[in-house]
Amino acid sequence: xxxxxxxxxxxxxxxxxxxxxxxxxxxxxxxxxxxxxxxxxxxxxxxxxxxxxxxxxxxxxxxxxxxxxxxxxxxxxxxxxxxxxxxxxxxxxxxxxxxxxxxxxxxxxxxxxxxxxxxxxxxxxxxxxxxxxxxxxxxxxxxxxxxxxxxxxxxxxxxxxxxxxxxxxxxxxxxxxxxxxxxxxxxxxxxxxxxxxxxxxxxxxxxxxxxxxxxxx
Numbered sequence: 127x128x129x130x131x132x133x134x135x136x137x138x139x140x141x142x143x144x145x146x147x148x149x150x151x152x153x154x155x156x157x158x159x160x161x162x163x164x165x166x167x168x169x170x171x172x173x174x175x176x177x178x179x180x181x182x183x184x185x186x187x188x189x190x191x192x193x194x195x196x197x198x199x200x201x202x203x204x205x206x207x208x209x210x211x212x213x214x215x216x217x218x219x220x221x222x223x224x225x226x227x228x229x230x231x232x233x234x235x236x237x238x239x240x241x242x243x244x245x246x247x248x249x250x251x252x253x254x255x256x257x258x259x260x261x262x263x264x265x266x267x268x269x270x271x272x273x274x275x276x277x278x279x280x281x282x283x284x285x286x287x288x289x290x291x292x293x294x295x296x297x298x299x300x301x302x303x304x305x306x307x308x309x310x311x312x313x314x315x316x317x318x319x320x321x322x323x324x325x326x327x328x329x330x331x332x333x334x335x336x337x338x339x340x341x342x343x
Contacts, residue, residue, distance in 0.1 A: 148227035154187030154216040159196040167209035172339040179279035190218035203322035261290040273338040
């Protein structure tokens, strides 16, 4: 399993080879829980035990429902994908979460702007999920560190973020909507499932680039 998330204030600890991915949405009960748990699920399939690769995945909300469970439809979507919805607890986004994160992936451009406005040099490591996916697709995996060597997955993840940040001004979205994942809160399960599919498709190239392991077919 991926290492549990602490709540103490700390900066990124590069000495122990940890890379933290933070998913951000509004309430931290729909989109970001789905994205967090689908990321963990995908990493588990690619790496076997993601904690051995040093990747830590968490989430929070800009107006997070602190202590709340995820929405029931969100849990259903995760179960559809075989991911584990159990034990999730909502969090409000705090400075400490941004400080600790090596990569912040948001549901929308507005969330991205809110994270960046918090400071902590977050601009170069904060993207919308779909923006990051688009940038990652343009990066030659041969230019990234070998994930097979000791500490390689963490080194590869850091290099991936740097490469994506360098491409951001050159590879623009075809439209503003292209970088958005819409909020399914209060919608029927059919819409939740469409959002789940959208998130899962966006995550696939990201997890492949992070780990160097394609999704099993």
